[in-house]
Each structure stands twice: as C-alpha cells, then as structure tokens.
Amino acid sequence: MDYKRIEWLFFIVFLLIDIYLGIEILHSPVNLSNADTTTQSVASIRSEMKSDNIDLPESISNTPDSGYYLATKNRDYLSSKVSDLTNVTARYSKTDNTLYATPKIATTLSKNEKTALKQVNEFKNDPKNVPYGKQFKYEPDMSSADNYMFVQTSDYGEIYANVAQLTISVKDNQITNYTETYMGPASPVRELQSTISAWRAIRAMYIDRELTNNSRVARIKLGYSKLTEVRGSTILLPTWLVWVENKTTKNITLKRVNAYTAQMLQSSTYNVER
Structure with a gap:
C-alpha cells in the first residue's frame, strides 16, 4: 500500500474543505464583534x-455563542452492525x-x-437492539405519542439532520420497530469561532418574515446542521434551531x-401529537 499517496490524498481533501469554508465565510461575512447591534431595541421588536400575535420565550440570550465547522467521513457505518443485532430482525438499505x-x-x-421513556432508552442503549444507541439523545420537541425521536450527539453538540436520527415507533404501549441513520464521529476542521446570539437569530427570522403571524416560538437552541458534502466528507455548521x-x-x-x-437554512415541518 502506498502510504505516501494516501497521506497526500488526505492532505488534498482537507485542503479543499478549508478552501470551501473560506469561500463560504467570504461570501457571507458577519461582523461578530457587532453582531447584536441594532437600530431597534429588543423591547421595540418584541x-x-x-x-x-407572535409569542416568544420570556428569556432569549443576547450574548454571542461559539461553535466549530465539523466534518464526518461518509462511510457505511450501519450495515456491518446488522449481524450483532440478535434481539431484533434488521435489514440495511443502501439506497437510503x-x-x-x-x-x-x-x-x-x-x-x-x-x-x-426510561424503558425506551434502555432498549436503545442495548447494542443487541440498536447500534451506536448510546450516541443518540431523546428530542422531545420532535417526538409524538407514537414516535420517540433521537438525534445523534457529538463532543461538540447535537446533530439535527435526516442522516443522523433514530426513530423508535410505538403502538399499544409496545415498541413495534425503529429506523436509524448514523453519520459517524465528527471532528472540527476549523478553529472555534464566535456565533450570533439567540436573539439575533430570532430577529433575523422576523425581518425575513420567517416568523408568521399567530405563531409561537416554542424553543431555541444551538446545534449542528448539514451544510454540504466535499470529497467524501459531510460538513456541519453551528445552527440556531428554532x-x-x-x-x-x-x-x-x-x-x-x-x-x-x-441566513436562513432549510426548514422542516411535522406534526406532534401531545
């Protein structure tokens, strides 16, 4: 095996990722030191x-946060785990x-x-039931009476993407089935950077008419979303999830x-039965 060639390939891949992220930042600059300055006061916008008729949480932070650009390698992590799942009947679809x-x-x-919920977590955490189950965290605001939704975690925050989810379905108080996607471990590709504040994100949504009349902001948190794919890697970026x-x-x-x-990224709509 030509190890020098492999080293050069990895060098080129991460160089391309760095160039891509540099271009993204240049195309969408933000003066982070003044990210939360505004001609209108918070009270005025509220x-x-x-x-x-838009309801907001009582407290929304006006302090900038921080986050990384992350990368995960696009690999088939789940298919090799099927034989280990002795407590379930499992199949892996390469199509999706x-x-x-x-x-x-x-x-x-x-x-x-x-x-x-404790029982569902115990089921999830057993490697004979679910591969990488302990790397998924329950997300109540994406769950319903019939579906327990879990999002993949990382050392840097939760990942909110269709390719990093576990959904456990329930009927008549019994676990009936589950579906799982998994991205693998995530690692930073750039240094830690400042982000806008939660309030700046809400304000941007309102100005861009992403907050419609007669709505309620139920929750806001910082997580990670998929940005793009570059040379066999998926790039994630810090995202205010609202x-x-x-x-x-x-x-x-x-x-x-x-x-x-x-800037606004793609949103997703779903029904939650309480």
Missing part, C-alpha cells in the same frame, strides 16, 4: 411581534443508508410517560438559522 429493525420479543412499555408552532393548526416547523451569518 412589541412589534406581540402586535403580530437506513437501518430498519423490528424487535423479536415484544417490549411492553409503562403507561407512565417518564417510566416509558421550533415554531402555528397556534391554529398546532403544526411545528423546525427553522434553522446559520449561526455565523444569520
């Missing part, structure tokens, strides 16, 4: 939102890189919500704001 599994023995859950509920339909939309540039 007043405007209230007149539009998804693992589908059904328990061989019925797992009956408690009718108490907290106890049931859950917005339509007061009439109760539909929830997960809005994504680039935490470096305040």
Whole structure:
C-alpha cells in the first residue's frame, strides 16, 4: 500500500474543505464583534411581534455563542452492525443508508410517560437492539405519542439532520420497530469561532418574515446542521434551531438559522401529537 499517496490524498481533501469554508465565510461575512447591534431595541421588536400575535420565550440570550465547522467521513457505518443485532430482525438499505429493525420479543412499555421513556432508552442503549444507541439523545420537541425521536450527539453538540436520527415507533404501549441513520464521529476542521446570539437569530427570522403571524416560538437552541458534502466528507455548521408552532393548526416547523451569518437554512415541518 502506498502510504505516501494516501497521506497526500488526505492532505488534498482537507485542503479543499478549508478552501470551501473560506469561500463560504467570504461570501457571507458577519461582523461578530457587532453582531447584536441594532437600530431597534429588543423591547421595540418584541412589541412589534406581540402586535403580530407572535409569542416568544420570556428569556432569549443576547450574548454571542461559539461553535466549530465539523466534518464526518461518509462511510457505511450501519450495515456491518446488522449481524450483532440478535434481539431484533434488521435489514440495511443502501439506497437510503437506513437501518430498519423490528424487535423479536415484544417490549411492553409503562403507561407512565417518564417510566416509558426510561424503558425506551434502555432498549436503545442495548447494542443487541440498536447500534451506536448510546450516541443518540431523546428530542422531545420532535417526538409524538407514537414516535420517540433521537438525534445523534457529538463532543461538540447535537446533530439535527435526516442522516443522523433514530426513530423508535410505538403502538399499544409496545415498541413495534425503529429506523436509524448514523453519520459517524465528527471532528472540527476549523478553529472555534464566535456565533450570533439567540436573539439575533430570532430577529433575523422576523425581518425575513420567517416568523408568521399567530405563531409561537416554542424553543431555541444551538446545534449542528448539514451544510454540504466535499470529497467524501459531510460538513456541519453551528445552527440556531428554532421550533415554531402555528397556534391554529398546532403544526411545528423546525427553522434553522446559520449561526455565523444569520441566513436562513432549510426548514422542516411535522406534526406532534401531545
């Protein structure tokens, strides 16, 4: 094996990633030191939102945060784990890189919500049931009575992407099946950088008409979303994730704001039954 050639290939790949990220930053510059300066006061914008029947959490931080550009290698992590899943009947689809599994023995859950969640976590954390299960964290704002949603974690934060999710389905207080996607370990490709504040993200959404009348901001947090793919790697960036509920339909939309540039990213809508 030509190790020198492999070393050069890795060097070229990460050089291309660095060039790509540099171009992204140049195309979408943000003066982070003045990221939260505004001609309108927080109270004024809150007043405007209230007149539009938009409800906000009582406290939204006006302090900048920080995050990394992360990269994961695009590999088939799940197919080799199928033979280890002795407690479930599993199959892996290369078409959508998804693992589908059904328990061989019925797992009956408690009718108490907290106890049931504990049981689901115990099921998830058993490597004979779910591969890499301990690397997934329960996400209540993306779950419903019939589906427990988990997002992949990393040393730098949670990853909110379709390619990093575990959904465990339940019917009549029993786990019926689950689907899983997994990105593998994530590592920084650039140094730690300042981000905009949570309030700056909300303000940007309002100015861009991403907060519609008669809605409620249920939650806001900093996580990671997929940016692009470069030479066999997936690039993730810090993202302000904002859950917005339509007061009439109760539909929830997960809005994504680039935490470096305040630009809107792709959002996703789903129904949550409480």
